Amino acid sequence: MLPEEVGDFDREYCLATSEAGETLELTGVLALLRRWQRVTWSSRDERAHRRMLERADRLSAGEVLATEPWSVTRARLGV
Template sequence: MTATAESWGELPGPVAPSAIRAALPPQEAGEFDREYRRAMAEATESLDLTGVLTMLRRWQRVVWSAQDPQSHRRMLDHADRLSRGQDVPTEPWETTKARLCL
């Protein structure tokens, strides 16, 4: 049986590890490879694929967000700044929902 976005209950797009990797921005492929190998090694020992599936779902979201390279880069820059304790401009969730017509 082939996994699909619908069966995962996640975003549309690639769900196979090779498809996710192929769709990633080149600068993120190395991190994907390292994390995938680590998750697979843990799954081999535990006989539990939950960690692998969780990791693939998260990277699937990265692929989805990277469809707009400028927004994706801005998100990564904000995350980097936040991790260093710097201020990042934000807006209330209600404002975001209104702006996006949600």
């Protein structure tokens, strides 16, 4: 996780644990931890993670970028 992402994790975790305390249901907490685990894996290579975030921002803004299906990416990476 990048230093600037820590605050996002903290806020989301506090909200999820607060909701879990009220509902006695941990599904939201577990989903949050699984999602942030993927962020942590992705950010092991900080430069690649930052590039991915930048491309995601550009795609969200409507820019047309070359992409590939997840199945192609997995095969290329040997995952």
